[in-house]
Each structure stands twice: as structure tokens, then as C-alpha cells.
Amino acid sequence: MNARVLFLAVFSFFAVCSAISAVDLDVQHALVVYDPKLNDLNDTETVSTEVNQLLNNLNDNYKVTLKTYDDEDIKLFFDDALRYDHLVLLPSSKKGIAAKSGLSQHQLLDYINGNGNILVVGGVSAVLPDAIRVFLNEIGIYPSPKNFKLTDHFHSTPEGKVELDSTTNLIPNRIVKTLSVKEYEGSAALVNNNEHIFPIIKGSPTSFTAKSAVEAIEQDATWTFGEQGFLAVGFQALNNARLAWVGSEALLAEAGLYKWTFQQQNVLKLQFVEHFKEDTPLDINPTLYRIKDQSIYVIGVSELVDGKWVPYEVLEEEDQLQLAFKMLDPYQRLNLLPLGFVSSTKESEQLDAFAYFANFTVPDHHGMFTFELDYKRTGLSYLSDAKIVTVRHLANDEFKRSWDITNSWLYVASAFLVAVAWFLFVVNYIYVSKTDLKKKNI
Ligand SMILES: *[C@@H]1O[C@H](CO)[C@@H](O)[C@H](O)[C@H]1NC(C)=O
Numbered sequence: 142m143n144a145r146v147l148f149l150a151v152f153s154f155f156a157v158c159s160a161i162s163a164v165d166l167d168v169q170h171a172l173v174v175y176d177p178k179l180n181d182l183n184d185t186e187t188v189s190t191e192v193n194q195l196l197n198n199l200n201d202n203y204k205v206t207l208k209t210y211d212d213e214d215i216k217l218f219f220d221d222a223l224r225y226d227h228l229v230l231l232p233s234s235k236k237g238i239a240a241k242s243g244l245s246q247h248q249l250l251d252y253i254n255g256n257g258n259i260l261v262v263g264g265v266s267a268v269l270p271d272a273i274r275v276f277l278n279e280i281g282i283y284p285s286p287k288n289f290k291l292t293d294h295f296h297s298t299p300e301g302k303v304e305l306d307s308t309t310n311l312i313p314n315r316i317v318k319t320l321s322v323k324e325y326e327g328s329a330a331l332v333n334n335n336e337h338i339f340p341i342i343k344g345s346p347t348s349f350t351a352k353s354a355v356e357a358i359e360q361d362a363t364w365t366f367g368e369q370g371f372l373a374v375g376f377q378a379l380n381n382a383r384l385a386w387v388g389s390e391a392l393l394a395e396a397g398l399y400k401w402t403f404q405q406q407n408v409l410k411l412q413f414v415e416h417f418k419e420d421t422p423l424d425i426n427p428t429l430y431r432i433k434d435q436s437i438y439v440i441g442v443s444e445l446v447d448g449k450w451v452p453y454e455v456l457e458e459e460d461q462l463q464l465a466f467k468m469l470d471p472y473q474r475l476n477l478l479p480l481g482f483v484s485s486t487k488e489s490e491q492l493d494a495f496a497y498f499a500n501f502t503v504p505d506h507h508g509m510f511t512f513e514l515d516y517k518r519t520g521l522s523y524l525s526d527a528k529i530v531t532v533r534h535l536a537n538d539e540f541k542r543s544w545d546i547t548n549s550w551l552y553v554a555s556a557f558l559v560a561v562a563w564f565l566f567v568v569n570y571i572y573v574s575k576t577d578l579k580k581k582n583i
């Protein structure tokens with residue numbers, strides 16, 4: 142092989158590599174696992190409109206892989222990296238599945254820890270494969286078993302479906318504003334008090350979940366009563382990975398639910414974090430502060446809306462962003478005040494972020510302090526940032542001179558007074574109070 146061919150070969154190899162990595166970087170992958178008995182995704186004609194709507198959204202945004210629960214070589218990981226960014230688990234008709242090792246409880250947990258998002262869809266005649274059920278239980282979601290159905294004799298359609306409406310069934314949240322699904326046939330879940338879980342749709346006070354075939358309600362044949370039964374539950378881990386469980390395919394009509402799960406909405410981004418001393422605004426993020434310096438902290442936050450970053454403006458009191466300036470304990474905890482629309486990069490003209498600021502005096506205490514931003518609001522991705530700075534004492538030549546200190550004026554004045562008094566005394570002694578010698582002699 143001559144040198145030129147070798148060069149060409151090497152060059153084209155690199156060209157191919159960079160092309161592959163460029164493609165890989167911006168395309169996200171999604172895996173849909175299904176059971177052909179319940180949803181034959183190969184034949185979209187037979188699949189319900191809700192599932193089709195979900196698949197269309199996936200196909201529009203991601204590279205989608207379809208696999209059945211019987212596919213033994215489902216693998217969520219490629220070495221340690223995630224193969225898929227999003228995972229959809231459609232209902233299964235069997236508890237025992239062939240894809241046991243790929244979808245084990247530990248794999249699913251690692252998947253969440255690795256920032257993967259999961260959408261789990263339940264149903265009355267569907268079971269959750271054991272590993273998936275155990276995984277949901279571990280998070281704190283307890284879906285009802287197979288053949289358990291949400292029933293509500295006070296709000297039901299002639300066909301026996303439960304009627305849903307926004308006021309009774311929707312828990313105020315940022316993900317689904319109003320319910321478009323009016324009739325529901327599906328299961329319900331109990332949830333525990335995991336603080337990262339938040340129910341989105343709940344059962345009405347007169348609803349219950351019971352084994353559908355059984356007439357009499359008894360303890361073994363019931364799962365939830367009243368508002369303890371939830372039809373859609375969200376979970377967001379500390380790393381911002383999201384999981385949603387819905388009790389029926391019908392709820393896939395609520396686009397907000399799966400868009401939230403796949404990080405298409407309610408995603409926040411911290412565009413920049415800057416702090417500086419008020420008198421040296423050009424020195425951004427200094428590591429050294431002096432006690433009692435006036436410090437200014439500025440951040441820019443954007444929200445993802447329809448695939449674009451737009452300014453995130455806080456409108457509600459309880460959604461305010463806060464800064465804590467802390468050393469072990471916060472010395473300052475301040476609400477960030479709105480500053481206005483800004484652009485997140487210097488070059489661009491586009492106002493894609495909203496800036497917030499705080500202006501405070503560094504406490505009179507030296508040590509290592511942290512500018513800490515910790516923003517956790519249900520349904521929004523979490524923001525957190527920590528910038529560590531040193532706060533030092535005054536240097537020797539930075540203390541106030543004695544005359545700058547008003548308290549010292551008394552002492553300075555008394556020192557002068559002593560000198561003046563001594564002078565007056567001497568003058569008095571020598572010239573004024575001369576003893577009249579003549580009189581003395583008499
Ligand atoms: C779906 O189609 C693919 C390719 O056309 C095929 O390999 C697969 O076995 C089909 N799956 C089912 C469940 O029919």
C-alpha cells in the first residue's frame with residue numbers, strides 16, 4: 142500500500158468517525174417495549190389512537206427501537222453508557238418475560254441513575270412484569286394487580302367507564318392543566334410518601350379499585366378507596382431523570398404526561414451564574430471576599446418550550462428562586478429579585494433567559510462560604526449550583542483610623558484637653574496666680 146492510499150484510508154476513517162459522532166450527539170434514542178398480544182406495534186392499524194399518538198411523538202423526536210417483552214437481547218446499556226435516552230414500557234400480558242435480564246430491577250434503577258427517562262403504561266388486563274413492579278414499588282408507586290379496575294358508581298358512563306373531570310380528578314400541577322380524557326377504564330395505584338413522587342390525576346372520593354369480576358367488595362379484592370387511588374403519578378429523581386406511571390393507555394391522550402417524561406417540557410436550565418463585588422463589577426466570580434463587602438449575585442434561567450429555550454419568569458410567590466450564602470448554616474437567605482430578559486451568550490441578540498439578582502452584605506465572619514442555589518419545585522427540573530469563596534478579615538492597613546471611629550472622639554478629645562489644661566495651668570501658675578509677696582511678709 143503506498144503512502145497516498147494509506148493517507149486516504151486514514152482520512153476517510155476519521156471523516157466517518159466524526160460523522161458518526163456528530164450524528165450520535167444530537168439524536169436521542171428511545172426504546173419501546175411492548176407485548177404483541179395487547180399492542181401489535183408492527184401493525185399500526187390495530188393500535189389505539191393514543192398509542193399511535195405517542196409513537197408519532199417518539200418518531201418525530203427520537204430514533205425509535207421497538208422490541209417485544211420476549212426479546213431476550215434487550216439491553217439498556219452499552220458498557221456503562223445508556224443505549225436509549227427514553228424507555229417506554231407498554232402493558233404486558235405475562236408476568237414472566239424473556240427480557241428478564243435486560244429489564245431487571247437493578248438495570249432499571251441504574252437506568253434512572255444514568256439519567257434515563259421511563260414511561261410505564263398500565264391497564265386492567267395487563268400485568269407488570271415482576272421486575273418492573275418491584276422497581277416501581279421501590280420508588281413508591283404500587284399499581285393495582287391484573288384485573289383490578291377503578292370503579293365509581295356515582296360518576297360512570299353507561300358502559301361502566303369512570304367519568305373524569307378536571308376539578309375532582311386533577312391535582313393542580315404544571316404538567317397537565319386541564320383533563321382532555323373524559324372517560325377512564327384502567328387501574329389505579331397507591332403511592333408512598335417519597336418526596337420525589339407527585340400524583341397528577343387522582344380518583345374521586347366515591348371511587349374504588351376492586352377486582353373486576355368479583356361482585357362483593359372484600360379486603361382481598363380491593364386495592365384503593367377514594368382519593369388514595371391515583372391514575373397518573375410522576376417521579377423525578379435528584380439527577381432530573383423522570384418517570385411517569387399511567388393507569389391506562391387512554392391517559393396517553395394527555396400529551397403533557399409523556400412530553401414531561403421525555404424532557405420535552407418543564408425543563409429548566411441555569412444559563413449562567415455570576416457574583417461580584419459591587420465596587421469591582423468587572424471582576425466576575427472572584428474567589429476572595431472581605432467581610433462586609435457588598436456582593437451582587439446574578440443568574441439567568443431558561444425554560445424549554447417547544448424545543449426552544451425561552452426566559453423562565455417566576456410569576457407565583459412560592460416559585461421564587463433563592464440564594465443562600467452559607468458556611469454550614471446560611472448566614473443570608475434571600476429571594477432573588479427579577480432583573481429582566483437577557484441573552485445567555487455574549488454574541489447572541491436573542492433574549493432567551495430571565496435574569497435574577499440579589500444584593501447583600503457579606504457577613505462579618507471570615508471563612509469558606511458558598512453561594513448556593515437550590516431550586517426544587519414539583520414538576521420542574523431541579524436547579525442547583527454552588528460557588529465557594531473565601532471571606533477574609535480586614536488586613537492590617539484596612540482598619541479604620543482612630544479618628545474615623547466616633548467612639549474614639551471622646552478619648553482623642555480628652556488627650557488634647559489634658560495638654561491644653563496643662564498649658565493653662567502653667568500659664569496660670571507663672572503669670573496669673575503670682576503670690577503677693579508683700580502681703581505675705583506683713
Ligand atoms: C415486527 O417487524 C419486524 C421487522 O419487520 C420483525 O423482525 C418482528 O419480528 C416483528 N414483530 C412481531 C411481534 O411481529
Ligand SMILES: *[C@@H]1O[C@H](CO)[C@@H](O)[C@H](O)[C@H]1NC(C)=O
Nearest residue numbers: 419435436437499500501502
Ligand atoms: C446594593 O445595596 C446597597 C446597600 O443597600 C446599595 O447602596 C446599592 O445601591 C445596591 N446596589 C444595587 C446594584 O442594587
